[in-house]
Amino acid sequence: MPQPARASWDRAIGDLDRLPPDGGAEVAFVGRSNSGKSSAINAITGLKHLAYVSRTPGRTQSINFFGWGPNRRLVDLPGYGYAAVPARQTRLWAMLISPYLQTRASLRGLVLVMDVRHPFMERDRLLLEWVAPLKRPVLVLLTKCDKLGRQQALRALELGRATLASVYPRGGIQLFSATSGLGVANARAAIIRWLESGKKNPPVKGE
Ligand SMILES: Nc1nc2c(ncn2[C@@H]2O[C@H](COP(=O)(O)OP(=O)(O)O)[C@@H](O)[C@H]2O)c(=O)[nH]1
Numbered sequence: 690m691p692q693p694a695r696a697s698w699d700r701a702i703g704d705l706d707r708l709p710p711d712g713g714a715e716v717a718f719v720g721r722s723n724s725g726k727s728s729a730i731n732a733i734t735g736l737k738h739l740a741y742v743s744r745t746p747g748r749t750q751s752i753n754f755f756g757w758g759p760n761r762r763l764v765d766l767p768g769y770g771y772a773a774v775p776a777r778q779t780r781l782w783a784m785l786i787s788p789y790l791q792t793r794a795s796l797r798g799l800v801l802v803m804d805v806r807h808p809f810m811e812r813d814r815l816l817l818e819w820v821a822p823l824k825r826p827v828l829v830l831l832t833k834c835d836k837l838g839r840q841q842a843l844r845a846l847e848l849g850r851a852t853l854a855s856v857y858p859r860g861g862i863q864l865f866s867a868t869s870g871l872g873v874a875n876a877r878a879a880i881i882r883w884l885e886s887g888k889k890n891p892p893v894k895g896e
């Protein structure tokens with residue numbers, strides 16, 4: 690069973706040297722602030738209070754790493770949108786998140802979390818365009834489905850599939866709710882597949 694060991698790295702923007710060692714495998718969660726990234730991590734791991742769920746958008750200004758099995762990590766990236774200080778957010782992306790996404794050898798895939806009621810906003814599309822050349826697998830979670838009726842959610846999935854096919858054909862997409870549990874098992878299975886497949890990075894000494 691995955692370990693709830695938590696390693697949080699929350700200072701020194703741009704100082705990639707201070708990230709945990711780049712060994713083993715990890716999957717990162719991205720998306721707008723308040724879209725439900727931290728809640729998705731908690732639902733997927735089954736550990737309710739692992740990732741900090743915020744009422745105030747834009748609280749996560751750091752990259753948080755959660756150990757989930759030996760040499761396996763889930764990564765909660767700062768959200769975009771809702772910037773109280775837009776310049777700071779731009780700097781965070783330029784100095785920390787972009788280099789992280791571009792250089793992290795152990796990064797096996799990205800989970801892009803979107804509120805099912807507001808999917809594929811401009812920043813989500815930009816992110817997908819930006820990560821396309823990196824050729825990382827992407828899974829889109831249309832979350833907070835408990836806020837919609839079943840027919841509306843299925844319609845959103847259909848539209849989302851069509852949109853994703855045009856902006857990121859290699860991506861997967863599914864319905865999700867951290868509250869009702871919809872799609873949680875499926876997302877967990879997809880993430881575990883990513884973590885356990887592909888080229889094996891040797892474990893980092895001392896880890
Ligand atoms: N109804 C509902 N609310 C959710 C769900 N996921 C997250 N939330 C709420 O949305 C808000 C933001 O969630 P959080 O996980 O902190 O988002 P983050 O900023 O992307 O990490 C919180 O108030 C959560 O309780 C969900 O599946 N259903």
Ligand SMILES: [Mg+2]
Pocket residue numbers: 726727728741742743749765
């Ligand atoms: Mg969060």
